[in-house]
Amino acid sequence: MSTGPASDDTLPATPWERSPRRRPAARVPLTPERVVDAAYEVLDREGLDGLTMRRVAAELGTAVSALYAHVSSKDELLELMYQRMFAGLEIPDPDPDRWQEQIKEFARAGRARLLAHRDMARISMAHVPFTAGLLPQLERMLALFRNAGLPDRITAVVGDMLSTYLEGFTLEEEMWAARLAAQDGGDGTAAWERMRAEMEAYFASLPPDRFPHLTALSGVMADEDQDQRFEAGLEIIVRGLATYLDEDGARPAAPRGAADTADTADRGAGPGRTAGGTGHGRPAPPQD
């Protein structure tokens, strides 16, 4: 460079002490996996808004530009993070006796994955849910629904619906947590408790003539925790699904030991046409 060197702590180490130290560090040649590792580290510490390429590079002790030899763009980095989230997610073999519980277990496992890292639901929401790597999971989920006896028309729709519920619920959960953490540092349960009390008081303070139901429910609006709310929503969906079992000649409730993964051929096309899963129609035109 044409000018003088910067102040001391920005100087690179002297060669005789840098060389021996660099050996162990430089021998790990910075793979995409390591970049994703560092990105997760930064994500948990700084949140999605604080997840910058510069910070990821700093986490690895490398230059920013070095990252681009392995990930090509920040979007691809987020994509890799998204895919890793589902790595090793097992969906059990269909057991028609327990299909409701199996669906719930899948949803709980998904929520746990989303909550495992900060702002994960935001990342998840920003990606189209079915990449090639996720096809096995999709297949096993379809097996769950079809073997339960759900009509194909419903099977094709419920996968998207479940993941939408999963991601949407967890996203909202994250947002409350973030808002809470922002307004005061106490990330313990005390802050939650106080906010619940505040909300309850707020609802109760509304004019009862204009908000009869809101005020009537105020005492309990802040009562259940997130786990219970998640379960309640899940239960609504599963109950809704169950109403399709005694339709179209499908098995009535949850008969024993019938269909397993191999029953695809015999129920192939159902009553008439079956219907769309990941397929999407036309985009509804913007209306003003």
Next chain:
Amino acid sequence: MSTGPASDDTLPATPWERSPRRRPAARVPLTPERVVDAAYEVLDREGLDGLTMRRVAAELGTAVSALYAHVSSKDELLELMYQRMFAGLEIPDPDPDRWQEQIKEFARAGRARLLAHRDMARISMAHVPFTAGLLPQLERMLALFRNAGLPDRITAVVGDMLSTYLEGFTLEEEMWAARLAAQDGGDGTAAWERMRAEMEAYFASLPPDRFPHLTALSGVMADEDQDQRFEAGLEIIVRGLATYLDEDGARPAAPRGAADTADTADRGAGPGRTAGGTGHGRPAPPQD
């Protein structure tokens, strides 16, 4: 070329023709509402990623810094846009005979609002759903559910669930539309048709031994359009809700003319405790 004026259309108009023209323009003194108007204009033209304070200012013909006298930050601008989306959204008086249809109509109206402007679901998802301005809508929704005969425990949960489904579904819808628009300019139905064909072919091309259900459903995975898929999911939720009607001594299905908005007192606390609507429990700790 540090000096020289730019080409003609970037030049401001001459004073003698600008002054009379500026009168009507400058007499509109740049309210927050006008900023939001311009922001919507930019949003529809450039998308959320292209929604820049600089572009909004350009749309208004003002300087960027002028915006900050009225909106204070981009986040607040997005908040105002979010709130305007619900302005004038009417939720009908509860009709216990038609509660299922009323819920569906609300959801359809919500989806229409979200689709009315580009990337609106992304904005909506980023905001906590219940601001003070939205309380009347929330109240009327609670009325719908309670008058239908749903237990308070369910009423408190289903509002969030419906809006989650609404926003999540539309968000995914938007993402497909955006991806489609990006990969080729043809925003007509032809592009959608081609993509559906591609997806169908892709699913069908998978190895049937590893993906029996996916291949079995391939022919119909891309069959329904978004409207039908939305309705199908809605139907699942409503059916799930209906299963709660003959519980806890609530009315069996949809009896005539009972309860209206004034019935809050008599069914106040139901069987035991009722449960949380917007309240959220503690944040589940990150697990690694």
Next chain:
DNA sequence: ATATCGTGGAGAACGTTGTTCGCCGAATGA
């Protein structure tokens, strides 16, 4: 053992973003 080559990381730079600071010009009250 020496010279050559190629790869991958380093550093600086570019264009763009949200936001802030100091200034000016035009309305308004005395």
Next chain:
DNA sequence: TCATTCGGCGAACAACGTTCTCCACGATAT
């Protein structure tokens, strides 16, 4: 008519994603 106040303007700042050029290192060939 003067002083004041307020809203818009231009420039600037820090930080972002991304790209460019260059250099040092290890492996290969002679």
